[in-house]
Amino acid sequence: MELMPTIWFVLIAVLWLGYLFLEGFDLGVGMLLKGFAKDERERRLLLNTIGPVWDGNEVWLITAGGATFAAFPMWYASLFSALYLPLTLALLALIFRAVAIEYRGKGYSDRWRSGWTWCLSAGSLVAAFCVGAMLALTTTGMPLNANGDNTGGPFAWLSLPAIVGGLGVVGFCLLHGLLYLSLKTDGPVRERARRTAALGAPFLLLPIVVWVIWVQLLNAKLLGWVLIVLAAACAVAMWVLIRRGAEKPAFIAQALFLVLGVASIFSNVYPNVMPSTLDPAFSLTVANASSSTYTLTVMLVVAAIFVPIVLVYQIWVYRIFASRLRVEHIPPAHQVPVAIRSHHQ
Amino acid sequence: MDLDPVLIGRWQFGITTVYHFWMVPLTLGLGLLVAILQTMYHRTGNEMWLRATKFWGKLYLINFIMGVATGIVQEFQFGMAWSEYSRFVGDVFGAPLAMEALIAFFLESVFLGLWIFGWGRLSRKLHLGVLWAAVIGSWLSAYFIIVANSWMQHPVGVELIDGRPVMTDVFAVMTNSTALAAYTHTLAGATAVGGAFLLGIAWYHLWRRRKDGIDTVGPDGRVVVGSAPEVPGRDETDYSVWWRSLRIGGWTAVIAFVLVAITGDIQAKLMYEQQPMKMASAEASCHDGTEFSVLTIGDLSSNSCDDVVPVIEIPGILSFLANGDFSTEVPGVSTLIPEYEEAYGTHMPSDDMYGDYSGQEIDYQPSMFITYWGFRLMIGFGVLAAAAGALALWVTRKGTVPSSTFLTHLALWGITAPFIANSAGWIFTEMGRQPFVVAPNPDPSGIDGVFLYTAAAISPSVTPGELLFSLVSLTLVYGVLMVFELGLIIKYVRGGVVSAMPEIDTTNYKPVVDRSDDDVLSFAY
Numbered sequence: 001m002e003l004m005p006t007i008w009f010v011l012i013a014v015l016w017l018g019y020l021f022l023e024g025f026d027l028g029v030g031m032l033l034k035g036f037a038k039d040e041r042e043r044r045l046l047l048n049t050i051g052p053v054w055d056g057n058e059v060w061l062i063t064a065g066g067a068t069f070a071a072f073p074m075w076y077a078s079l080f081s082a083l084y085l086p087l088t089l090a091l092l093a094l095i096f097r098a099v100a101i102e103y104r105g106k107g108y109s110d111r112w113r114s115g116w117t118w119c120l121s122a123g124s125l126v127a128a129f130c131v132g133a134m135l136a137l138t139t140t141g142m143p144l145n146a147n148g149d150n151t152g153g154p155f156a157w158l159s160l161p162a163i164v165g166g167l168g169v170v171g172f173c174l175l176h177g178l179l180y181l182s183l184k185t186d187g188p189v190r191e192r193a194r195r196t197a198a199l200g201a202p203f204l205l206l207p208i209v210v211w212v213i214w215v216q217l218l219n220a221k222l223l224g225w226v227l228i229v230l231a232a233a234c235a236v237a238m239w240v241l242i243r244r245g246a247e248k249p250a251f252i253a254q255a256l257f258l259v260l261g262v263a264s265i266f267s268n269v270y271p272n273v274m275p276s277t278l279d280p281a282f283s284l285t286v287a288n289a290s291s292s293t294y295t296l297t298v299m300l301v302v303a304a305i306f307v308p309i310v311l312v313y314q315i316w317v318y319r320i321f322a323s324r325l326r327v328e329h330i331p332p333a334h335q336v337p338v339a340i341r342s343h344h345q
Numbered sequence: 346m347d348l349d350p351v352l353i354g355r356w357q358f359g360i361t362t363v364y365h366f367w368m369v370p371l372t373l374g375l376g377l378l379v380a381i382l383q384t385m386y387h388r389t390g391n392e393m394w395l396r397a398t399k400f401w402g403k404l405y406l407i408n409f410i411m412g413v414a415t416g417i418v419q420e421f422q423f424g425m426a427w428s429e430y431s432r433f434v435g436d437v438f439g440a441p442l443a444m445e446a447l448i449a450f451f452l453e454s455v456f457l458g459l460w461i462f463g464w465g466r467l468s469r470k471l472h473l474g475v476l477w478a479a480v481i482g483s484w485l486s487a488y489f490i491i492v493a494n495s496w497m498q499h500p501v502g503v504e505l506i507d508g509r510p511v512m513t514d515v516f517a518v519m520t521n522s523t524a525l526a527a528y529t530h531t532l533a534g535a536t537a538v539g540g541a542f543l544l545g546i547a548w549y550h551l552w553r554r555r556k557d558g559i560d561t562v563g564p565d566g567r568v569v570v571g572s573a574p575e576v577p578g579r580d581e582t583d584y585s586v587w588w589r590s591l592r593i594g595g596w597t598a599v600i601a602f603v604l605v606a607i608t609g610d611i612q613a614k615l616m617y618e619q620q621p622m623k624m625a626s627a628e629a630s631c632h633d634g635t636e637f638s639v640l641t642i643g644d645l646s647s648n649s650c651d652d653v654v655p656v657i658e659i660p661g662i663l664s665f666l667a668n669g670d671f672s673t674e675v676p677g678v679s680t681l682i683p684e685y686e687e688a689y690g691t692h693m694p695s696d697d698m699y700g701d702y703s704g705q706e707i708d709y710q711p712s713m714f715i716t717y718w719g720f721r722l723m724i725g726f727g728v729l730a731a732a733a734g735a736l737a738l739w740v741t742r743k744g745t746v747p748s749s750t751f752l753t754h755l756a757l758w759g760i761t762a763p764f765i766a767n768s769a770g771w772i773f774t775e776m777g778r779q780p781f782v783v784a785p786n787p788d789p790s791g792i793d794g795v796f797l798y799t800a801a802a803i804s805p806s807v808t809p810g811e812l813l814f815s816l817v818s819l820t821l822v823y824g825v826l827m828v829f830e831l832g833l834i835i836k837y838v839r840g841g842v843v844s845a846m847p848e849i850d851t852t853n854y855k856p857v858v859d860r861s862d863d864d865v866l867s868f869a870y
Contacts, residue, residue: 048869052462055413056455063446065420070443073435080424080431081804087425088815092822095414099826102410105870106833149428149806291436292511302444310451317459320466323864330869334847336840337577 004297005290008071009273011303013266015067016135019060020172021258026050026057028177030097030124031170033117036178036196041327042189043117047101048330049184052321054101056314058094061131070299074148074289075138075273082142082150083134083157090130097123108335128173129166133157136165139215139265141275144282148289151278161214168208172258175204179238179254182247186324197250198243205235205257212261219268227267231260348809349701351800354426357816359775361418363768364823368412370767373487373532374539375405376480378597380473387473393585396842396849400586401543403845406461407833411826413454418819420446426812429698430782430802437503437512438493441519445489453482465867487535488528495524497783498774499619505794523619526612527774533604534727534770537763540601541730543594544737546838548756550587551746560584560745568744577850578843586842591741598734598763605727610666617667617675620784622685623777625678626711627720628663629653632677637662638717645714650678653713678710685709689785693800702800711779719773726766733759 029050037043050057069076080087096119104116140161143152150156178200181193212231216224238253269275273289276282290296379402386394420442424431431438457479463472496502502517503510512518554560559571559579573579616624629641631650636658643653661671668675676684686709695704737756740747746756778784785796836844843850 044869048866051870052458053455055458056451058413058417059446059450059454062417062420062450063443065424066439066443066446068439069424069431069435070439073431073439076424076435076439077428077431077804080421081426081428081807084425084804084807084811085814087421088811088818091418091421092818094417095822095826098410098414099829101870102406103829103833106407106837147805148432149804151806154808154811291439292506294515295436295440295512298512298515299440299443302447306447306451310447310455314451314455317455320459321462325864325866329865331866334850336836336844337850 002287002290004293004300005071005286006270007300008067008290008296009266009270009286011300012064012068012071013262015060015064017259017262019057019064020169020262021176021255022057022060023054024169024173024176024258025180026054026177027124027128028173028175029180030101030120030177031128031174032121032177032181034121036192037189040113041330043113044105044330045185045189045325045327046181047104047120049181049325051101053317055098056317058098067299067303071291071296072273072284072286072289073291075284078142078144078148078150078284078289079134079138079274082144083130083137085154086130086133086157086162090127090134093123093126093130095123096120097127105333106336108333124173125170128170132169133162133166135169136161136211138274139165139211139269140218141272141277141283143278144274144276144284145278146282148282148284161211164207164211164214168211171204171206172208175201176254179242179247179251182242183251184324186326189327190324194242194245194247198239201235201239201242208261209235212264215265215268221268224264224268227260227264231257231264234260348813350807350809350812351700351702351803353809353812353816354803355799357426357812357819358422359772360816360820361415361422361823362775363772364827365412365415365419366767366771367764368408368415369487370531370535370538370764371408371542372405372412373483373535374537374597374601375401375408375542376483376539377536378539378543378593379405380476380480381593383473383476387469393582393589396582396846397586397590399845400837400842401590403837404542404546404834406457407830407837409457411830414826415823426804426807426815427782427802428804428806430797433509433797433802434496434783437500437510437518438496440512440515441489441493441496445486445493449482449486449489451482453479453486456482462866462868484532487532488524491528491531492519492521492524495521495527498527498778499523499615500783500786500792500795503792503795505792508794510792510795522615523612526608526615530605530608530612530770531767533601533608534763534767537598537601537605537727537730538767540594540597540599540734541760541763543590544598544734545594545756545758545760547587547591547594548737548741548746549753549838550841551584551591551741552748552750552753554579554584554587555745555748562743562745566743570744578841578846583842588741588744591746592738595734595738595741599731599738602727602731602734609724613666614668619787620778621676621787622678622681622709623711623716623774624667625676625681626713626716626777627773628675628677629655629713629717630663630675630677631679633674633680634677635662635664635672635674636660637666641717645717646712648708648710648713678713682709688787689796693798696801698801698805699798700800700803700805702798705800707780707798709780711777715776716773719769719776722769723766723773726762726769730759730762730766733762 029046033043033046037046100116100120104113137157142150143156145151178193178197182190216228234253234257238250241250241253271285272283273286274284382394383398386398456475460476460479463475496518501521502512502514504513559573561569563569570581570584572581628638638655639657641653641655645653663675664671664673693699693702693705693707780798781796782799782802783797786792
């Protein structure tokens with residue numbers, strides 16, 4: 001076992017976990033803006049539950065990408081180039097979504113607002129799906145040649161595992177968003193979020209569970225089974241808890257489900273980081289895809305210092321915005337004057 | 346159709362990066378100025394500074410988000426379109442990128458979110474500290490990405506092992522002379538953008554106040570500040586907001602230019618040592634000499650020395666740019682090409698990784714047209730922006746702007762000058778590195794074999810069709826979003842301070858929420 005690459009494999013898993021846990025709910029809330037929110041007041045309520053924090057959440061994705069580049073350049077190069085089209089879509093979706101969050105409230109016409117609502121909802125959906133497809137394919141494999149290049153053409157990614165993984169992350173984000181809203185809001189939205197989560201949980205988690213079991217069957221590690229059983233227990237606990245209206249415990253159970261599910265996937269795949277479906281000899285592994293020990297050590301020192309610091313201030317910010325929001329807490333929109341003009345010329 | 350993936354990939358990288366770098370300098374420069382404005386408010390408690398902070402802060406945020414949105418593309422497209430590049434440089438290049446995310450982006454994004462929603466929720470001191478944290482995050486992110494870029498210009502701190510550079514000295518990478526010069530130069534350039542932005546927009550509002558008859562000019566030429574009680578926010582404090590902003594913007598533009606010139610000079614001397622071909626190409630100089638070309642005519646785009654004729658040259662100046670004296674013979678393209686051919690070969694290796702370029706003759710000369718004009722546009726617009734700043738400070742010394750509509754248009758269009766200078770500088774330095782994506786380090790202690798041709802960097806598995814799809818879709822989306830960003834900026838600029846501070850708009854804005862409830866947001870999307 002190569003120690004440094006293995007540590008970094010775990011760290012990359014942690015970064016993806018951080019991303020799915022944090023941006024999971026803001027992608028979910030983004031999707032729920034269309035359909036779940038009933039009127040403009042509710043849409044603004046939803047948007048403002050993630051307003052102060054979504055951008056910090058998204059940095060987990062950037063960090064996961066950057067850290068993969070630094071620690072496993074071969075993995076980064078193969079995965080990102082093999083999924084060229086879905087990642088292009090993910091980027092476009094993330095661009096629209098980010099701009100929509102900031103710009104939506106800066107105009108007043110119905111057209112302006114509903115246009116950006118669409119961007120935000122569809123952007124969140126597409127981004128979640130494409131990230132899920134990417135994560136699924138790095139666990140089930142792509143037709144990589146000896147150089148690590150995809151040989152299956154531009155649409156090789158469009159496969160059952162990608163769809164299952166994509167739906168898995170979409171479903172997870174929706175449920176996660178509902179649970180987050182049940183924790184972060186008060187009034188009718190809270191009630192509705194709780195009821196919808198209690199009703200929809202089994203369906204929303206189904207695809208991600210299929211993906212976890214798929215990876216388990218491909219690799220069949222004992223540890224994987226143990227983690228899956230524990231993850232399943234958490235999922236059931238979450239369902240029971242949200243049905244009973246225990247919002248916070250349900251959210252924690254959901255978080256544990258995510259941790260154990262991701263742990264099961266990554267431990268099953270290890271030591272592969274991206275299997276080749278052409279020839280196991282071409283598979284990218286923690287050993288053959290990683291950077292030098294020197295680089296990994298330098299980056300480990302950086303991560304050991306800064307990951308805890310980031311966690312401390314990010315948690316601090318969440319605590320500042322911990323209180324539940326009601327529609328009454330949202331100030332009315334202010335119309336920007338067309339132009340300042342004096343009348344006494 | 347036979348499309349060259351390298352060419353499409355380069356167009357995409359060029360378009361997305363130049364576009365991204367329209368938002369970034371404004372984020373860096375304006376962020377610093379907004380933090381200074383809020384610091385002034387914190388120290389003096391004067392409402393003028395609060396209004397200035399809120400107004401410029403609003404424009405800062407409208408622009409910031411576009412920088413964030415287009416920045417994600419940057420992080421991903423190395424692996425997507427340039428997988429061979431990523432494999433080659435990953436051991437050393439990925440580290441500053443990961444550090445950028447972990448150290449800088451988190452700081453920037455988490456604290457900016459807190460700043461936006463933190464008005465009235467945090468203590469004034471803490472709220473100010475939060476903005477500074479976000480601005481420091483932005484400035485740090487620029488450092489890390491320039492460290493990464495500078496390694497492509499001047500690779501240091503690595504050894505070649507199994508044909509790939511492997512990092513052996515992270516401190517050498519982080520203190521690369523190229524990076525330190527480029528960082529300070531870029532940041533000074535970004536500050537100039539912030540200055541011109543304040544100057545142009547503040548000028549517009551002072552002019553507007555004069556045109557509307559609010560402010561007048563007394564017999565001694567000094568301003569007589571008035572107010573228009575019937576227009577929300579058009580009071581005497583409003584005058585101070587714009588007057589102060591204008592002066593700060595003007596001084597910022599001038600001071601930033603001095604720093605740009607000093608750091609640019611350091612950079613030119615490094616370029617002479619590290620990338621002599623870039624300098625020769627920027628001068629369109631075929632032969633060794635000391636003359637700086639003021640104007641060269643002929644067909645620069647033919648990339649052949651024989652087709653260009655220097656018309657106006659100043660002897661000694663090129664030597665000064667390159668080496669600090671007036672007599673050094675700076676090598677021209679004709680001298681350098683044989684040197685490059687001897688050091689790095691005349692033909693691309695016959696290898697699949699070079700694609701269509703395998704076995705082809707190598708043209709070591711970057712595009713003369715782009716480098717020559719890029720260099721001159723950078724300097725020209727930089728000087729223009731600084732001169733405009735100085736002129737504006739002089740013209741407005743008696744307290745307001747002239748009533749001239751023409752000058753107002755000039756002040757507003759002047760905002761584009763430092764943007765053009767920034768873009769031109771980056772296009773020059775990136776295109777001037779060609780045909781290398783990682784330029785060789787010619788220093789005797791440099792590392793043999795650590796260089797990479799752009800032709801060998803593209804993703805082998807990505808088809809021209811995929812590249813074309815992303816090129817077209819990103820360009821279209823960027824174009825549309827530019828319209829939205831500019832539209833919003835213009836709308837908020839026209840609206841004046843009230844657009845960012847509804848509470849002073851007492852005639853139109855009646856908050857119906859219960860302010861005694863602590864959970865009411867002071868700002869909401």
